[in-house]
Amino acid sequence: xxxxxxxxxxxxxxxxxxxxxxxxxxxxxxxxxxxxxxxxxxxxxxxxxxxxxxxxxxxxxx
Amino acid sequence: xxxxxxxxxxxxxxxxxxxxxxxxxxxxxxxxxxxxxxxxxxxxxxxxxxxxxxxxxxxxxxxxxxxxxxxxxxxxxxxxxxxxxxxxxxxxxxxxxxxxxxxxxxxxxxxxxxxxxxxxxxxxxxxxxxxxxxxxxxxxxxxxxxxxxxxxxxxxxxxxxxxxxxxxxxxxxxxxxxxxxxxxxxxxxxxxxxxxxxxxxxxxxxxxxxxxxxxxxxxxxxxxxxxxxxxxxxxxxxxxxxxxxxxxxxxxxxxxxxxxxxxxxxxxxxxxxxxxxxxxxxxxxxxxxxxxxxxxxxxxxxxxxxxxxxxxxxxxxxxxxxxxx
Numbered sequence: 001x002x003x004x005x006x007x008x009x010x011x012x013x014x015x016x017x018x019x020x021x022x023x024x025x026x027x028x029x030x031x032x033x034x035x036x037x038x039x040x041x042x043x044x045x046x047x048x049x050x051x052x053x054x055x056x057x058x059x060x061x062x
Numbered sequence: 063x064x065x066x067x068x069x070x071x072x073x074x075x076x077x078x079x080x081x082x083x084x085x086x087x088x089x090x091x092x093x094x095x096x097x098x099x100x101x102x103x104x105x106x107x108x109x110x111x112x113x114x115x116x117x118x119x120x121x122x123x124x125x126x127x128x129x130x131x132x133x134x135x136x137x138x139x140x141x142x143x144x145x146x147x148x149x150x151x152x153x154x155x156x157x158x159x160x161x162x163x164x165x166x167x168x169x170x171x172x173x174x175x176x177x178x179x180x181x182x183x184x185x186x187x188x189x190x191x192x193x194x195x196x197x198x199x200x201x202x203x204x205x206x207x208x209x210x211x212x213x214x215x216x217x218x219x220x221x222x223x224x225x226x227x228x229x230x231x232x233x234x235x236x237x238x239x240x241x242x243x244x245x246x247x248x249x250x251x252x253x254x255x256x257x258x259x260x261x262x263x264x265x266x267x268x269x270x271x272x273x274x275x276x277x278x279x280x281x282x283x284x285x286x287x288x289x290x291x292x293x294x295x296x297x298x299x300x301x302x303x304x305x306x307x308x309x310x311x312x313x314x315x316x317x318x319x320x321x322x323x324x325x326x327x328x329x330x331x332x333x334x335x336x337x338x339x340x341x342x343x344x345x346x347x348x349x350x351x352x353x354x355x356x357x358x359x360x361x362x363x364x365x366x367x368x369x370x371x372x373x374x375x376x377x378x379x380x381x382x383x384x385x386x387x
Contacts, residue, residue: 030066030077033096034216036089038188042103047155049107055171057363058108058128060180061142062115062207062228 065094071187072135072212073249085244086185087150088133098188100131103156105146106180109171111363115207116299116338117265118348119384120226121175122358123365126205127168130180131156131189136209137244138232139308140271147181148307161192165200175225179207187216194223203385210253211245217253218260226263226385228299229254233268233275234283242274242309251287258292263385266292267299267338270315270323281323285330294331295351295383300324302339317342350375350382357382 003011065080069089076084078091088100110128112121132154134147141147146154159167168176176197183190183206194204203225210217210229231250232243239247258264268284270276288296300323302315320337324345327335337345341362348358348370355377359366369376373386 027064028066029064030068031064031094032068032070034070034213035191036069036071036096036098036188037092038101038192039092039097039099042151042156042158043099044103044151044153045155046103046158049157049159051170054107054127054167055109057110057114058106058180060106060130060146062128062177062179 065091067091067094067096069096070213071216072184073246074135084135085137086133086135087148088131088185098186100133100151100156100186101189102158102160103131103151104129104159105132105151105154105156106130107157107159109173110177112175113346113360113363113365115177115179115205115228115265116267116301116336117205117226117228118299118336118346118358118360119265119297119334119382119386120205120263121203121385121387122368124175125171125173126175126177127164127171127173128177128179129159129164129193130178130183131186132181133185134182135185135211135245136182139242140269140303141307142304143180144307161189161196164193165197165202168197168202169200173202175203175205177205177207179205179228182208182211183220184208184210184212187212187220191220191223194220198223209243209245210250210257212249212253214252214256217256221257221260221262224257224262226265227257229257229264229266231266231268231284231288234280234287235275238275242271251291255291263383264292265297265299267301268323269301269303270320271303271309272312272315272319274312276315276319276323278322278326281326282330285327285332288327289331293383295333297334297336297384298327298332299336299338300327302337304339315340320345348382350378350380352380353378
Protein backbone atom coordinates (compact mmCIF):
# COMPACT_ATOMS: atom_id res chain seq x y z
CA UNK A 1 0.00 0.00 0.00
CA UNK A 2 1.33 3.41 -0.90
CA UNK A 3 2.00 5.75 2.00
CA UNK A 4 0.32 9.12 1.76
CA UNK A 5 1.95 12.29 2.90
CA UNK A 6 -0.11 12.34 6.13
CA UNK A 7 0.87 8.76 6.96
CA UNK A 8 4.50 9.53 6.33
CA UNK A 9 4.37 12.53 8.68
CA UNK A 10 2.63 10.48 11.37
CA UNK A 11 5.31 7.83 11.20
CA UNK A 12 7.98 10.50 11.43
CA UNK A 13 6.40 12.11 14.49
CA UNK A 14 5.92 8.72 16.17
CA UNK A 15 9.58 7.91 15.67
CA UNK A 16 10.66 11.31 16.90
CA UNK A 17 8.63 11.01 20.09
CA UNK A 18 8.61 7.24 20.70
CA UNK A 19 12.31 6.64 20.01
CA UNK A 20 13.67 8.85 22.76
CA UNK A 21 10.94 7.62 25.13
CA UNK A 22 11.96 4.01 24.52
CA UNK A 23 15.63 4.94 24.98
CA UNK A 24 14.83 6.73 28.27
CA UNK A 25 12.77 3.79 29.53
CA UNK A 26 15.63 1.42 28.80
CA UNK A 27 17.91 3.70 30.80
CA UNK A 28 15.73 3.97 33.89
CA UNK A 29 13.78 0.69 34.00
CA UNK A 30 15.08 -1.31 36.93
CA UNK A 31 16.79 -4.65 36.43
CA UNK A 32 14.80 -7.28 38.26
CA UNK A 33 16.44 -9.67 40.69
CA UNK A 34 14.95 -12.34 42.89
CA UNK A 35 18.22 -13.75 44.18
CA UNK A 36 20.93 -11.29 45.11
CA UNK A 37 24.65 -11.69 44.63
CA UNK A 38 26.40 -13.16 47.65
CA UNK A 39 28.58 -10.42 49.12
CA UNK A 40 32.14 -11.43 49.92
CA UNK A 41 32.64 -8.74 52.54
CA UNK A 42 30.53 -7.68 55.50
CA UNK A 43 30.09 -3.93 55.82
CA UNK A 44 30.21 -3.99 59.63
CA UNK A 45 32.74 -5.19 62.20
CA UNK A 46 33.67 -8.89 62.31
CA UNK A 47 33.95 -10.49 65.73
CA UNK A 48 35.88 -13.55 66.78
CA UNK A 49 33.76 -16.67 67.02
CA UNK A 50 33.27 -17.47 70.70
CA UNK A 51 32.02 -21.00 71.37
CA UNK A 52 31.09 -20.16 74.94
CA UNK A 53 28.80 -17.38 73.72
CA UNK A 54 27.30 -19.64 71.06
CA UNK A 55 26.50 -22.36 73.58
CA UNK A 56 24.21 -19.98 75.51
CA UNK A 57 20.59 -19.27 74.46
CA UNK A 58 20.15 -15.96 72.64
CA UNK A 59 18.66 -12.92 74.34
CA UNK A 60 16.39 -12.50 71.31
CA UNK A 61 12.89 -13.88 70.96
CA UNK A 62 12.40 -16.80 68.58
CA UNK B 63 21.74 0.55 30.80
CA UNK B 64 19.78 1.33 33.97
CA UNK B 65 21.49 1.22 37.34
CA UNK B 66 18.19 0.84 39.17
CA UNK B 67 17.40 -2.61 40.49
CA UNK B 68 14.16 -4.12 41.67
CA UNK B 69 14.24 -6.80 44.34
CA UNK B 70 11.52 -9.36 43.65
CA UNK B 71 12.07 -11.46 46.74
CA UNK B 72 9.21 -10.15 48.85
CA UNK B 73 5.89 -8.49 48.04
CA UNK B 74 7.40 -5.05 48.67
CA UNK B 75 9.33 -5.32 45.37
CA UNK B 76 11.59 -2.41 46.32
CA UNK B 77 13.12 -0.37 43.50
CA UNK B 78 16.60 0.45 44.75
CA UNK B 79 18.93 3.23 43.60
CA UNK B 80 22.68 2.68 43.37
CA UNK B 81 24.27 2.65 46.83
CA UNK B 82 20.91 2.28 48.57
CA UNK B 83 19.21 -0.69 50.19
CA UNK B 84 15.68 -2.01 50.10
CA UNK B 85 13.38 -1.64 53.09
CA UNK B 86 15.10 -4.61 54.68
CA UNK B 87 18.40 -2.65 54.93
CA UNK B 88 20.54 -5.56 53.76
CA UNK B 89 19.71 -6.06 50.09
CA UNK B 90 21.79 -3.36 48.50
CA UNK B 91 22.21 -2.02 44.97
CA UNK B 92 25.98 -2.13 44.45
CA UNK B 93 26.92 -0.81 41.00
CA UNK B 94 23.62 -1.88 39.49
CA UNK B 95 23.66 -5.36 41.03
CA UNK B 96 21.44 -6.48 43.91
CA UNK B 97 23.75 -7.74 46.64
CA UNK B 98 23.03 -9.56 49.91
CA UNK B 99 25.52 -7.81 52.16
CA UNK B 100 25.05 -9.94 55.28
CA UNK B 101 25.69 -13.22 53.46
CA UNK B 102 27.65 -15.60 55.70
CA UNK B 103 27.72 -13.12 58.60
CA UNK B 104 25.25 -13.82 61.40
CA UNK B 105 24.96 -11.15 64.09
CA UNK B 106 23.40 -13.69 66.41
CA UNK B 107 24.51 -17.31 66.68
CA UNK B 108 23.33 -19.35 69.66
CA UNK B 109 22.17 -22.76 70.77
CA UNK B 110 18.55 -22.44 71.91
CA UNK B 111 16.10 -24.98 73.26
CA UNK B 112 13.68 -26.01 70.50
CA UNK B 113 10.83 -24.91 72.78
CA UNK B 114 12.06 -21.30 72.61
CA UNK B 115 11.23 -20.97 68.88
CA UNK B 116 8.51 -22.12 69.89
CA UNK B 117 8.27 -25.50 68.15
CA UNK B 118 6.53 -28.07 70.36
CA UNK B 119 5.97 -30.92 67.92
CA UNK B 120 9.45 -30.85 66.40
CA UNK B 121 12.29 -32.77 68.08
CA UNK B 122 11.14 -31.78 71.59
CA UNK B 123 13.80 -31.30 74.22
CA UNK B 124 16.65 -30.87 71.75
CA UNK B 125 18.98 -27.93 71.19
CA UNK B 126 18.86 -26.06 67.91
CA UNK B 127 21.67 -23.95 66.50
CA UNK B 128 19.98 -20.62 65.79
CA UNK B 129 21.24 -17.77 63.68
CA UNK B 130 20.21 -14.44 62.22
CA UNK B 131 21.70 -11.58 60.33
CA UNK B 132 20.48 -8.02 60.82
CA UNK B 133 17.55 -6.65 58.80
CA UNK B 134 13.86 -7.33 58.27
CA UNK B 135 11.29 -6.61 55.59
CA UNK B 136 8.63 -5.90 58.21
CA UNK B 137 8.71 -3.02 60.66
CA UNK B 138 6.42 -4.20 63.43
CA UNK B 139 5.89 -1.53 66.04
CA UNK B 140 5.94 -4.20 68.73
CA UNK B 141 9.10 -5.98 67.50
CA UNK B 142 10.85 -7.78 70.35
CA UNK B 143 14.11 -8.00 68.41
CA UNK B 144 14.19 -4.49 66.94
CA UNK B 145 17.79 -3.95 68.00
CA UNK B 146 18.87 -6.35 65.27
CA UNK B 147 15.87 -6.42 62.93
CA UNK B 148 15.79 -2.63 62.44
CA UNK B 149 19.55 -2.09 62.42
CA UNK B 150 22.04 -1.51 59.65
CA UNK B 151 24.81 -4.09 59.19
CA UNK B 152 27.45 -1.36 59.50
CA UNK B 153 26.55 -1.02 63.17
CA UNK B 154 26.37 -4.65 64.22
CA UNK B 155 29.31 -6.99 64.76
CA UNK B 156 28.92 -10.36 63.07
CA UNK B 157 30.58 -13.76 63.05
CA UNK B 158 32.09 -15.13 59.88
CA UNK B 159 30.26 -18.37 59.14
CA UNK B 160 29.96 -19.53 55.53
CA UNK B 161 27.17 -22.07 54.88
CA UNK B 162 29.58 -24.99 54.45
CA UNK B 163 30.82 -24.55 58.04
CA UNK B 164 27.36 -24.49 59.58
CA UNK B 165 26.67 -28.27 59.79
CA UNK B 166 30.00 -28.87 61.50
CA UNK B 167 29.26 -26.20 64.08
CA UNK B 168 25.77 -27.62 64.72
CA UNK B 169 27.23 -31.08 65.25
CA UNK B 170 29.90 -29.71 67.56
CA UNK B 171 27.09 -28.45 69.83
CA UNK B 172 25.15 -31.72 69.39
CA UNK B 173 22.30 -29.97 67.59
CA UNK B 174 20.18 -32.02 65.19
CA UNK B 175 18.76 -28.96 63.55
CA UNK B 176 19.48 -25.36 62.56
CA UNK B 177 17.06 -22.43 62.91
CA UNK B 178 17.01 -19.31 60.76
CA UNK B 179 15.34 -16.96 63.17
CA UNK B 180 15.36 -13.79 65.37
CA UNK B 181 15.01 -11.35 62.45
CA UNK B 182 13.58 -12.95 59.31
CA UNK B 183 15.30 -15.48 57.05
CA UNK B 184 13.34 -14.04 54.13
CA UNK B 185 15.70 -11.06 53.94
CA UNK B 186 18.90 -13.07 54.30
CA UNK B 187 17.42 -15.45 51.77
CA UNK B 188 20.59 -16.45 49.91
CA UNK B 189 22.43 -17.25 53.15
CA UNK B 190 19.46 -19.25 54.46
CA UNK B 191 19.06 -21.09 51.15
CA UNK B 192 22.72 -22.10 50.81
CA UNK B 193 22.86 -23.03 54.50
CA UNK B 194 19.70 -25.13 54.30
CA UNK B 195 21.22 -27.09 51.41
CA UNK B 196 24.44 -27.78 53.33
CA UNK B 197 22.60 -28.62 56.54
CA UNK B 198 20.27 -31.03 54.73
CA UNK B 199 23.24 -32.70 52.99
CA UNK B 200 24.76 -33.29 56.43
CA UNK B 201 21.62 -35.12 57.60
CA UNK B 202 20.40 -32.34 59.88
CA UNK B 203 17.06 -30.54 59.80
CA UNK B 204 16.19 -26.93 58.97
CA UNK B 205 13.66 -24.72 60.75
CA UNK B 206 12.50 -21.27 59.66
CA UNK B 207 11.13 -18.78 62.15
CA UNK B 208 9.51 -16.28 59.87
CA UNK B 209 6.67 -13.89 59.12
CA UNK B 210 6.52 -15.57 55.69
CA UNK B 211 6.25 -12.26 53.83
CA UNK B 212 7.79 -13.53 50.64
CA UNK B 213 6.91 -14.09 47.01
CA UNK B 214 5.96 -17.57 45.89
CA UNK B 215 8.80 -18.40 43.50
CA UNK B 216 11.73 -17.89 45.93
CA UNK B 217 9.66 -19.34 48.78
CA UNK B 218 9.10 -22.62 46.95
CA UNK B 219 12.79 -22.87 46.12
CA UNK B 220 13.74 -22.45 49.79
CA UNK B 221 11.05 -24.77 51.13
CA UNK B 222 12.52 -27.75 49.28
CA UNK B 223 15.18 -27.85 51.97
CA UNK B 224 13.09 -26.90 55.00
CA UNK B 225 11.67 -29.35 57.55
CA UNK B 226 9.78 -27.09 59.92
CA UNK B 227 8.54 -23.53 60.11
CA UNK B 228 7.28 -21.38 62.90
CA UNK B 229 5.19 -18.82 61.07
CA UNK B 230 4.07 -15.59 62.70
CA UNK B 231 0.39 -15.10 62.08
CA UNK B 232 0.12 -11.60 63.41
CA UNK B 233 -3.56 -11.10 62.70
CA UNK B 234 -6.25 -11.98 60.19
CA UNK B 235 -6.74 -8.29 59.45
CA UNK B 236 -5.23 -6.43 56.49
CA UNK B 237 -5.48 -3.24 58.54
CA UNK B 238 -3.34 -4.74 61.31
CA UNK B 239 -0.66 -5.85 58.86
CA UNK B 240 -0.64 -2.43 57.21
CA UNK B 241 -0.77 -0.27 60.35
CA UNK B 242 1.37 -2.30 62.75
CA UNK B 243 3.78 -4.17 60.48
CA UNK B 244 3.94 -2.20 57.24
CA UNK B 245 2.95 -5.28 55.26
CA UNK B 246 -0.06 -7.12 53.87
CA UNK B 247 -1.85 -10.27 54.98
CA UNK B 248 -2.57 -12.16 51.75
CA UNK B 249 1.05 -13.10 50.86
CA UNK B 250 1.52 -14.50 54.38
CA UNK B 251 -1.53 -16.74 54.09
CA UNK B 252 -0.48 -17.89 50.62
CA UNK B 253 3.07 -18.64 51.80
CA UNK B 254 1.74 -20.61 54.77
CA UNK B 255 -0.50 -22.74 52.58
CA UNK B 256 2.38 -23.33 50.17
CA UNK B 257 4.63 -24.48 53.01
CA UNK B 258 1.98 -26.91 54.19
CA UNK B 259 1.45 -28.24 50.67
CA UNK B 260 5.19 -28.87 50.35
CA UNK B 261 5.25 -31.05 53.45
CA UNK B 262 6.86 -28.58 55.85
CA UNK B 263 5.81 -29.02 59.50
CA UNK B 264 4.16 -25.75 60.52
CA UNK B 265 3.49 -24.27 63.94
CA UNK B 266 1.85 -20.82 63.67
CA UNK B 267 2.28 -18.29 66.45
CA UNK B 268 -0.07 -15.44 67.25
CA UNK B 269 1.24 -12.66 69.46
CA UNK B 270 -1.86 -11.38 71.22
CA UNK B 271 -1.74 -7.60 71.67
CA UNK B 272 -4.35 -5.92 73.86
CA UNK B 273 -6.91 -3.88 71.87
CA UNK B 274 -5.25 -4.60 68.50
CA UNK B 275 -5.89 -8.27 67.79
CA UNK B 276 -7.58 -9.68 70.89
CA UNK B 277 -11.27 -9.81 70.06
CA UNK B 278 -13.27 -13.05 70.01
CA UNK B 279 -13.75 -12.52 66.30
CA UNK B 280 -9.98 -12.19 65.74
CA UNK B 281 -9.31 -15.50 67.50
CA UNK B 282 -12.21 -17.25 65.80
CA UNK B 283 -11.14 -16.16 62.32
CA UNK B 284 -7.57 -17.28 62.81
CA UNK B 285 -8.43 -20.66 64.29
CA UNK B 286 -11.01 -21.28 61.57
CA UNK B 287 -8.48 -20.43 58.87
CA UNK B 288 -5.90 -22.77 60.39
CA UNK B 289 -8.39 -25.63 60.67
CA UNK B 290 -9.52 -25.17 57.06
CA UNK B 291 -6.12 -24.60 55.48
CA UNK B 292 -3.53 -26.36 57.64
CA UNK B 293 -5.57 -28.96 59.50
CA UNK B 294 -6.83 -29.24 63.04
CA UNK B 295 -3.71 -31.12 64.15
CA UNK B 296 -1.60 -27.97 63.54
CA UNK B 297 -0.30 -26.63 66.87
CA UNK B 298 -1.17 -22.98 67.48
CA UNK B 299 0.94 -20.92 69.87
CA UNK B 300 -0.68 -17.94 71.56
CA UNK B 301 2.02 -15.67 72.84
CA UNK B 302 1.86 -12.96 75.49
CA UNK B 303 2.72 -9.42 74.40
CA UNK B 304 5.02 -7.20 76.41
CA UNK B 305 5.39 -3.46 75.70
CA UNK B 306 8.40 -2.92 73.45
CA UNK B 307 10.01 -0.76 70.78
CA UNK B 308 7.37 1.65 69.43
CA UNK B 309 4.51 0.07 71.33
CA UNK B 310 5.12 0.87 74.95
CA UNK B 311 1.70 2.41 75.43
CA UNK B 312 -0.11 -0.91 75.74
CA UNK B 313 -0.12 -3.23 78.77
CA UNK B 314 1.06 -6.85 78.72
CA UNK B 315 -1.61 -9.29 77.60
CA UNK B 316 -3.74 -10.42 80.56
CA UNK B 317 -3.69 -14.16 81.16
CA UNK B 318 -7.50 -14.23 80.94
CA UNK B 319 -7.29 -12.98 77.34
CA UNK B 320 -4.90 -15.76 76.40
CA UNK B 321 -7.09 -18.37 78.06
CA UNK B 322 -10.13 -16.99 76.24
CA UNK B 323 -8.20 -17.18 72.96
CA UNK B 324 -7.26 -20.79 73.69
CA UNK B 325 -10.87 -21.74 74.46
CA UNK B 326 -12.08 -20.15 71.22
CA UNK B 327 -9.36 -21.82 69.14
CA UNK B 328 -10.18 -25.21 70.65
CA UNK B 329 -13.88 -24.65 70.08
CA UNK B 330 -13.05 -24.10 66.39
CA UNK B 331 -11.56 -27.58 66.34
CA UNK B 332 -7.81 -27.16 66.91
CA UNK B 333 -6.31 -30.05 68.90
CA UNK B 334 -3.20 -28.36 70.25
CA UNK B 335 -3.31 -24.75 71.44
CA UNK B 336 -0.44 -23.55 73.62
CA UNK B 337 0.06 -20.39 75.61
CA UNK B 338 3.56 -18.97 75.83
CA UNK B 339 5.59 -16.06 77.25
CA UNK B 340 3.74 -16.54 80.53
CA UNK B 341 3.68 -19.20 83.21
CA UNK B 342 0.23 -20.78 83.27
CA UNK B 343 -0.30 -24.26 84.66
CA UNK B 344 -0.43 -26.95 81.97
CA UNK B 345 -0.69 -24.32 79.20
CA UNK B 346 2.40 -25.72 77.47
CA UNK B 347 1.68 -29.41 77.88
CA UNK B 348 0.70 -31.70 75.02
CA UNK B 349 -2.28 -33.98 75.56
CA UNK B 350 -3.61 -36.73 73.36
CA UNK B 351 -6.63 -35.29 71.49
CA UNK B 352 -8.27 -38.70 71.65
CA UNK B 353 -7.78 -40.10 75.20
CA UNK B 354 -6.49 -36.87 76.87
CA UNK B 355 -3.41 -38.58 78.27
CA UNK B 356 -0.51 -36.25 79.10
CA UNK B 357 2.03 -36.78 76.33
CA UNK B 358 4.62 -34.04 76.85
CA UNK B 359 5.01 -32.09 80.06
CA UNK B 360 6.83 -28.76 79.72
CA UNK B 361 7.88 -26.03 82.09
CA UNK B 362 9.27 -22.93 80.45
CA UNK B 363 11.65 -24.18 77.77
CA UNK B 364 12.22 -27.46 79.55
CA UNK B 365 10.68 -30.81 78.65
CA UNK B 366 9.99 -32.64 81.93
CA UNK B 367 8.59 -35.79 80.34
CA UNK B 368 7.93 -37.01 76.83
CA UNK B 369 5.69 -40.06 76.55
CA UNK B 370 5.21 -40.03 72.80
CA UNK B 371 6.40 -43.31 71.37
CA UNK B 372 7.06 -43.67 67.64
CA UNK B 373 4.87 -40.62 67.03
CA UNK B 374 1.89 -42.17 68.81
CA UNK B 375 0.04 -41.87 72.10
CA UNK B 376 1.21 -44.80 74.26
CA UNK B 377 -2.26 -45.20 75.78
CA UNK B 378 -4.59 -45.23 72.75
CA UNK B 379 -2.10 -45.50 69.88
CA UNK B 380 -3.42 -42.36 68.19
CA UNK B 381 -0.92 -40.85 65.82
CA UNK B 382 0.32 -37.45 66.98
CA UNK B 383 1.47 -35.45 63.94
CA UNK B 384 4.87 -33.79 64.23
CA UNK B 385 8.57 -34.41 63.65
CA UNK B 386 9.61 -36.63 66.53
CA UNK B 387 12.81 -38.30 65.34
